[in-house]
Amino acid sequence: MQAKHPPEATTVPSSSPTGETVLRTYGLTKHYGSRIAVHQLNLEIRRGEIVGFLGPNGAGKTTTIRMILGLITPTAGRVELFGHDLATERASILPRIGTLVESPALYLHLSARDNLRAFGDVLGGVSRQRIEEVLELVGLQARQRDRARTYSLGMKQRLAIGIALLNNPDLLILDEPANGLDPAGIVEMRDLLRQLADADKTVFLSSHFLGEVQQICARVLFFNAGKLVADKRVAELLRGQGEFVVQLEHPHEALILLQQQSWGQSARLDGAGAILTSAPNESGRELFVFLSQSGFPPESLSPAAQNLEEVFFSIIHTHEGDN
Ligand SMILES: Nc1ncnc2c1ncn2[C@@H]1O[C@H](COP(=O)(O)OP(=O)(O)OP(=O)(O)O)[C@@H](O)[C@H]1O
Numbered sequence: 001m002q003a004k005h006p007p008e009a010t011t012v013p014s015s016s017p018t019g020e021t022v023l024r025t026y027g028l029t030k031h032y033g034s035r036i037a038v039h040q041l042n043l044e045i046r047r048g049e050i051v052g053f054l055g056p057n058g059a060g061k062t063t064t065i066r067m068i069l070g071l072i073t074p075t076a077g078r079v080e081l082f083g084h085d086l087a088t089e090r091a092s093i094l095p096r097i098g099t100l101v102e103s104p105a106l107y108l109h110l111s112a113r114d115n116l117r118a119f120g121d122v123l124g125g126v127s128r129q130r131i132e133e134v135l136e137l138v139g140l141q142a143r144q145r146d147r148a149r150t151y152s153l154g155m156k157q158r159l160a161i162g163i164a165l166l167n168n169p170d171l172l173i174l175d176e177p178a179n180g181l182d183p184a185g186i187v188e189m190r191d192l193l194r195q196l197a198d199a200d201k202t203v204f205l206s207s208h209f210l211g212e213v214q215q216i217c218a219r220v221l222f223f224n225a226g227k228l229v230a231d232k233r234v235a236e237l238l239r240g241q242g243e244f245v246v247q248l249e250h251p252h253e254a255l256i257l258l259q260q261q262s263w264g265q266s267a268r269l270d271g272a273g274a275i276l277t278s279a280p281n282e283s284g285r286e287l288f289v290f291l292s293q294s295g296f297p298p299e300s301l302s303p304a305a306q307n308l309e310e311v312f313f314s315i316i317h318t319h320e321g322d323n
């Protein structure tokens with residue numbers, strides 16, 4: 001048994017990036033023929049973090065996860081887990097990781113308890129007590145004797161995570177764990193993952209739904225067309241960046257003018273034709289005056305509610321020209 005590391009200073013929240021590095025990738029790259037699925041990915045995830053890996057279909061999330069798990073070989077670059085190189089120390093690394101990649105393979109005719117028992121037998125060394133612990137952890141004690149077939153999607157997902165937790169892994173890697181869950185299921189998932197993070201586990205999960213990630217993760221990595229395009233704290237994103245949403249008569253012309261200002265370079269149109277922009281001295285009043293004096297009197301001007309969906313698409317669009 002490895003000695004457990006002492007906890008970080010108690011004032012540091014569990015999602016703090018000050019813990020030891022659990023996962024690191026160096027120039028991780030995967031080509032499929034001429035298609036570049038993942039390009040030069042440098043990631044760092046620390047102990048106790050819940051990190052979301054977000055990107056549209058085909059962004060390269062699953063490919064990255066497969067490389068991190070040693071399921072496919074990178075074309076270039078390497079993966080380090082717990083400070084050890086995956087390519088050379090795979091056998092000692094993989095038992096410390098629990099995974100759920102794409103849909104869970106459950107025995108639907110078996111109960112939660114029997115599923116855990118069956119998977120535990122394959123793993124070996126899973127005690128009866130551990131099965132009890134996992135049932136409790138994933139909140140399936142009350143339904144443990146019912147067949148998995150009769151479970152809701154959320155319960156099946158939790159059972160699948162329970163299977164991934166059987167060997168008490170330090171790092172949990174989940175590909176689209178909240179896929180198809182309703183809001184209540186997502187909350188249950190979030191509570192479960194937070195509980196794990198509080199117990200100093202690290203969670204890395206992918207999703208293409210920002211809403212999910214926003215609720216579950218403290219940090220989000222935005223991925224598009226095989227590249228990491230942003231690495232943000234959710235709290236930071238939600239706090240907003242002092243932007244304003246402005247409606248006026250000639251948004252395209254006003255946008256050009258705003259983008260020429262030192263404070264307005266990130267001005268853009270939202271989906272509904274309104275302008276999202278920063279303001280001079282972060283003052284809505286100054287923005288109003290500026291636009292009015294420039295011949296674009298706003299019809300309305302209000303602080304923008306930070307919408308992660310918009311942040312996501314603006315980040316993705318900003319980086320589309322990079323390819
Ligand atoms: N085995 C494979 N052979 C050829 N191309 C592949 C293979 N696996 C993935 N790709 C390609 O690599 C790119 C990234 O795919 P990947 O499955 O990693 O995306 P993803 O972000 O997980 O998408 P999704 O949100 O749809 O799950 C895609 O263009 C995909 O077509």
Ligand SMILES: [Mg+2]
Binds near residue numbers: 061062063175
């Ligand atoms: Mg995928």
